[in-house]
Amino acid sequence: MTIHIKNNIDWVGQRDWEILDFHGTEYKTTKGTSYNSYLIREQKNVLIDTVDHRFSLQFIQNLEMEIDLDKIDYIVINHAEEDHSGALAALMAKIPNTPIYCTENAIDSITGLHHHPEWHFNIVKTGDTLDIGNGKQLVFIETPMLHWPDSMMTYLTEDAVLFSNDAFGQHYCDEHLFNDEVDQIELMDQCLRYYSNILTPFSSLVTAKINEVLSFNLPVDIIATAHGVVWRDDPTQIIHQYLQWADNYQEDRITIFYDSMSNNTRMMADAIAQGIHDVDPGVSVKVFNVARHDKNDILANVFRSKGILVGSSTMNNVMMPKVAGMLEEITGLRFKDKKAGAFGSYGWNGGAVDRIHTRLTDAGFDTIVGLKAKWRPDGKAMRECRDHGRQIAKNWAWHDLSNVKSISPASLAKNNQATATAKPATKSRESKPECGAASAIDDSQNMLCTVCNWVYEPVLGEPNQDVEPGTPWSEVPDVFLCPDCGLGKEVFIPIEARKVS
DSSP states (O other): OOEEEETTEEEOOEEESSOOEETTTTEEOTTOEEEOOEEEESSSEEEEOOOOGGGHHHHHHHHHHHSOGGGOOEEEOSOOSHHHHTTHHHHHHHSTTOOEEEOHHHHHHHHHHHOOTTSOEEEOOTTOEEEEETTEEEEEEEOTTSSSTTOEEEEETTTTEEEEETTTOOSOOOSOOBGGGSOHHHHHHHHHHHIIIIIGGGHHHHHHHHHHHHHTTOOOSEEEESSSOEEOSSTHHHHHHHHHHHTTOOOSEEEEEEEOSSSHHHHHHHHHHHHHHHHOTTSEEEEEETTTSOHHHHHHHHHHOSEEEEEEOOBTTBOOHHHHHHHHHHHHHTOOSOEEEEEEEESSOOHHHHHHHHHHHHTTOEEOOOEEEESSOOHHHHHHHHHHHHHHHHHTOSSOOTTSOOOOHHHHHHHHHHHHSOSOTTSOGGGSOOTTOGGGSOTTOEEEETTTOOEEOTTTOBGGGTBOTTOOGGGSOTTOBOTTTOOBGGGEEEEOOOOOO
């Protein structure tokens, strides 16, 4: 199957709906991918890139339906990785003398992967051209380390098409090929995910190379990527987006990720997140468990964030393995100008927090003092976590918080009580008791957690925390924690008792 791109240019690539992992298991392809190969038919016929080796037979069969393979005059390999050159060996078995145009580094990669040093290689450098007839030329632009040493782009004059290789692409599979035909939010999410997980370490090179390409003053009507959509509607939008992402990109966002052996560190993460929101409701706070969430989504959120908080239980005096793995990835991605902090629970020692702090510092983050909680956090420890979050919100704020009404546990209760209770609206909000104000609470009243809506019923008690049935709220220990969200008594408010059969 082919898809017409422009004039004498057709897409002859392959969609891959089923792929789940890329680069081993480094990248989760949640939306599939495509391997974009292009056929240019002028006085000289040119094939730009092939497809992944798993589709070699299908690729050649489809190509033979379009053109006599012997009439392919040149093959251009913009990148030697197997998702680009995987079908090259099968193709060259049929047309062994066809010239291959690529960078010098690509020859090393191609021969290392395919073991055919006898192929007819032609080395190109930035500014080199190849005449393909009808007044058109291919112009080659080396792009080393975007994201391999062998990478390059190819530009077709007259048609103003830039075959951009991995740059500006996405691992994104859709029945439509062009950017104006697909879901725009989904497309940009995948573009950011791709950039943040793959190209972030090379951001300075991205900026330099894009500026170099722009300096050529070449018109660009279409950007034909190696993966995902072809940009035909306002194609330079993605170029400008790359320049923004490459410039130490940040949003008013804080990402928290952790791993927890017994949910103790999870409780800390929840309380810290709530504390941040208390002080700065406008900041976006995202919380992830590294053992359960997609790591590439977490890394994309780290990329977008002004700061991160990393938590782990202490196991054998070190951090949990999945947290260590995530920090290794983050170190490799070389994020710039971001703040960070460590937190975690422990039993006999708190080595995990210290190690996380060291790794974050070594990775270039501006780190704050870590927070530790021994064993399962009690009410006091949870308040400390929440206060920790409040302080982070103040220290990391991008805007003046003096006019922002900070939310204390008591004021949170007041704000939510009118909707949390079933009492008549004629009662004033000021007349209602604050969270934890036992003197204003009838001992028979049920108590509502304003964070997760779990209800404490005195008639039932809470056996898991040794609170016997019939225990009124005033006699519930101060160390009591909500069984669902892990927060303390201060977030509870009274509601009408419900009948228990």
